[in-house]
Amino acid sequence: MPPRVPEGEKGDSRRVAKLPFVSVAVRIRPSSEEPAALWATEKSRVCCNRGFLLEEYEFSRVFGPEEDNQRLFAQLQGPAITDSIFAGVNETLFAYGQTGSGKTHTIFGSASSPGLLELFVQQVFDTASLRAGSAVHACCYEVLGDSLTDLIDSSALEAEGALCEDDVVHDELFIKTQRCRYQICRVPSAELCLRLLRSAARRRSCGVSSVNGDSSRSHAIVQLFVQNPCEPPMASIGTLTLVDLAGSEKEHENPSLHGRKSARLLNTSLCSLNRLLRKLQTGCLDESERRQSVLNKCLWEYLRPGCGIALIFCVNPSLQHRAASLSTLAMATDSKLIHSQRKCQYIQLSPHTPHETIRQVPSSPSPRGTPAPPPRSAETPRRPAGITCTSPRQESARREETNEEPEFQRQLAQSARHYERLRLEAERAHDELASDNMALRRECESLRGLFVRQQQQQIAFWTGPFLEMVGENSAAKAMAKMAAKGAQEALAAVQQGEKEDSLADAQSLSLDGVSRCVMPEKTSAQKLRAEMEYWRDMALTLQRELHKSKSPKAGVSDTETRSSRSASSDGVL
Numbered sequence: 113m114p115p116r117v118p119e120g121e122k123g124d125s126r127r128v129a130k131l132p133f134v135s136v137a138v139r140i141r142p143s144s145e146e147p148a149a150l151w152a153t154e155k156s157r158v159c160c161n162r163g164f165l166l167e168e169y170e171f172s173r174v175f176g177p178e179e180d181n182q183r184l185f186a187q188l189q190g191p192a193i194t195d196s197i198f199a200g201v202n203e204t205l206f207a208y209g210q211t212g213s214g215k216t217h218t219i220f221g222s223a224s225s226p227g228l229l230e231l232f233v234q235q236v237f238d239t240a241s242l243r244a245g246s247a248v249h250a251c252c253y254e255v256l257g258d259s260l261t262d263l264i265d266s267s268a269l270e271a272e273g274a275l276c277e278d279d280v281v282h283d284e285l286f287i288k289t290q291r292c293r294y295q296i297c298r299v300p301s302a303e304l305c306l307r308l309l310r311s312a313a314r315r316r317s318c319g320v321s322s323v324n325g326d327s328s329r330s331h332a333i334v335q336l337f338v339q340n341p342c343e344p345p346m347a348s349i350g351t352l353t354l355v356d357l358a359g360s361e362k363e364h365e366n367p368s369l370h371g372r373k374s375a376r377l378l379n380t381s382l383c384s385l386n387r388l389l390r391k392l393q394t395g396c397l398d399e400s401e402r403r404q405s406v407l408n409k410c411l412w413e414y415l416r417p418g419c420g421i422a423l424i425f426c427v428n429p430s431l432q433h434r435a436a437s438l439s440t441l442a443m444a445t446d447s448k449l450i451h452s453q454r455k456c457q458y459i460q461l462s463p464h465t466p467h468e469t470i471r472q473v474p475s476s477p478s479p480r481g482t483p484a485p486p487p488r489s490a491e492t493p494r495r496p497a498g499i500t501c502t503s504p505r506q507e508s509a510r511r512e513e514t515n516e517e518p519e520f521q522r523q524l525a526q527s528a529r530h531y532e533r534l535r536l537e538a539e540r541a542h543d544e545l546a547s548d549n550m551a552l553r554r555e556c557e558s559l560r561g562l563f564v565r566q567q568q569q570q571i572a573f574w575t576g577p578f579l580e581m582v583g584e585n586s587a588a589k590a591m592a593k594m595a596a597k598g599a600q601e602a603l604a605a606v607q608q609g610e611k612e613d614s615l616a617d618a619q620s621l622s623l624d625g626v627s628r629c630v631m632p633e634k635t636s637a638q639k640l641r642a643e644m645e646y647w648r649d650m651a652l653t654l655q656r657e658l659h660k661s662k663s664p665k666a667g668v669s670d671t672e673t674r675s676s677r678s679a680s681s682d683g684v685l
């Protein structure tokens with residue numbers, strides 16, 4: 113029997129999906145400069161002075177300089193977003209804007225004003241205290257260019273005994289050939305969670321930007337994974353993702369060389385993210401966007417259709433930043449097209465294993481009583497694999513009940529970790545093979561194209577200008593005929609091979625499961641390598657032949673030599 117989506121939670125998910133969440137908000141930071149280029153006119157409008165005219169924009173919510181993070185949290189419906197996470201939805205909040213516009217202030221806050229992160233952590237733990245058996249895990253990492261750095265350091269908490277070894281699991285992301293690991297910690301209380309995240313925030317890379325002396329030089333991602341048992345054996349699993357993007361900045365305006373370098377990397381990843389958001393706006397997001405940058409790869413799971421997305425666009429109201437603010441407002445206007453259709457996710461808790469393994473069951477607000485859809489493919493979720501799904505209390509009660517040997521449990525946990533490692537290695541090998549395969553395919557295609565063009569030019573040469581040149585010389589004519597025939601045959605063989613390859617590709621696509629994931633990549637990579645070697649040989653042979661035909665010793669008359677030289681200088685090769 114397939115597991116059923118918990119009926120009570122389905123009700124919740126429908127309720128959650130109907131809540132009027134804020135999707136696009138604009139926040140105007142305080143500024144002492146007068147006159148201002150923009151200001152909030154109403155709760156949802158912002159007016160912009162363009163010099164010759166005043167323009168008004170409308171968003172879900174506009175926050176003026178006097179509104180603090182507490183108000184932002186309340187107006188963005190922090191408590192409702194938290195409920196949505198407990199119902200199993202992935203909720204993602206972005207702070208977006210130019211450098212110095214107040215993104216870090218919004219997410220991480222300051223000494224005097226808690227940021228959205230702290231407010232959410234409090235709310236999540238307040239809600240968790242009312243839901244028996246729920247568990248919260250946290251991670252925090254930064255992304256700069258092609259690198260991902262874990263910002264969590266749990267060693268101090270482990271040394272104090274506040275966290276134990278089993279509370280920390282690792283997830284990995286394969287970036288090119290590098291394995292980037294980051295920790296995911298099971299956090300028992302809001303206080304511990306905040307200690308961990310505050311120390312993570314202090315480790316974030318910072319530097320100087322053109323307008324901010326304490327500018328974040330990386331994109332920071334903080335995630336809280338909430339697991340909430342509902343109807344046994346199911347549990348909802350929702351994630352809160354807070355993203356403090358690095359600010360966009362004109363590269364040449366940064367005062368330091370290092371700053372200009374990091375600005376280039378940050379702008380590149382922001383461009384990829386913008387492209388992804390644009391596709392989300394037009395409803396044509398496709399898998400290819402996932403691989404465009406490390407940032408996209410990290411956020412993909414939490415931006416896909418089914419997730420709740422809220423974007424906070426931060427702007428600086430001063431006149432000198434008007435151009436940058438207008439471009440932020442333009443992006444904010446387009447982002448109004450993003451419609452989050454929230455879906456709940458569930459996992460099945462196995463009652464027999466000591467550490468329940470997570471089986472992702474994509475939830476959909478399916479009608480009451482209908483079976484849940486099958487588990488997701490291995491490709492989609494990048495999730496804190498290995499997170500234990502029961503509370504320590506439940507776990508010890510179960511151990512007592514089943515009278516299991518602790519040694520046996522240790523062995524089981526060890527083998528679970530071992531198989532998880534193997535799974536991740538297989539996934540990495542698959543990713544590497546897939547990218548090798550793509551590169552080989554591209555190289556083969558270009559060699560194949562080159563060869564086809566060469567053959568066509570040969571045929572044109574032997575059947576056209578060469579014949580005209582040799583006139584009545586029958587030996588030369590016969591030789592030209594043979595050469596043209598040879599080129600035609602080679603061309604036909606290539607075109608036939610192309611057809612067979614595309615047929616083989618189509619067949620490999622129709623293969624199922626594991627064999628489709630791993631084997632064809634391997635075999636076709638080998639095949640493509642062999643094919644590439646073949647084309648390299650072909651190209652070399654051709655070059656040698658044409659070289660020979662150009663040389664006076666080739667046994668062809670002077671006229672022929674001249675004609676083939678003139679043909680090659682016309683671009684035959």
Ligand SMILES: Nc1ncnc2c1ncn2[C@@H]1O[C@H](COP(=O)(O)OP(=O)(O)OP(=O)(O)O)[C@@H](O)[C@H]1O
Nearest residue numbers: 141211212213214215216217321324327328358359
């Ligand atoms: N709404 C606000 N209220 C009070 N102070 C603010 C507000 N927004 C920004 N600031 C202050 O402005 C300065 C720059 O803000 P912040 O570092 O958050 O900008 P940022 O957008 O994260 O910049 P960067 O992209 O360069 O990291 C900080 O000193 C911050 O305290």
